[in-house]
Amino acid sequence: MKPLPAPDVPGKTESERFSNALRQAFTVSKDDLLKREAQEKKTKTRKKRMTEKKKHK
């Protein structure tokens, strides 16, 4: 069985590529995090607003 081709990771040396591969695996884009937080906040806010509205009725 043929080994899988090496993943396309930038870097001039083996250790640089390894380090970059690790970083890629654990890095999350800030935009994505912010987008997820905004979406979760939107749902929470709406639920909270509706619960409060009920309490004040």
Place this chain on the structure above:
Amino acid sequence: MLERDHELEEVCPHLKETPYKITSPKDPRYNCVAYAVGDLKNFWYDVSIKGYYWPPGVPSADTLEGWIKVFEIHGYKETLDSSLEPEYEKIAIYASETSPEHVARQKASGAWTSKMGKDIDIEHPSLGCLEGDLYGKVVKIMKRKCQGGKRVLE
């Protein structure tokens, strides 16, 4: 398992007068879109974060167009009829004025099943019982032939 979820009834008030059933415990790993397509391992939303998934090339998960495209990819086509047709499975997309909010899937019995955000799954007899401030209204019904005579997760 609890018979009713009072917190849920606060935000979906029509459920108070509806004989719905809680069919699973809370599970934050998947959402309504994932549940509708039969994936219980990913949260379908378009961010590149582990545990989240959105099909490549599909418009934003914040748009109705994006949600419709997801279901088109899975073989669904738009229809106006939400009644039970035994050879078809159907989904119903709810949307507010600004964005899609929820999707429910029809079961072989004709009842509907929904994953409530990161919380529980419920079975509900009608689509109207989830309409309201939280999810908006049903704006799109889609259907596809049951694949191999079977429905998603049944």
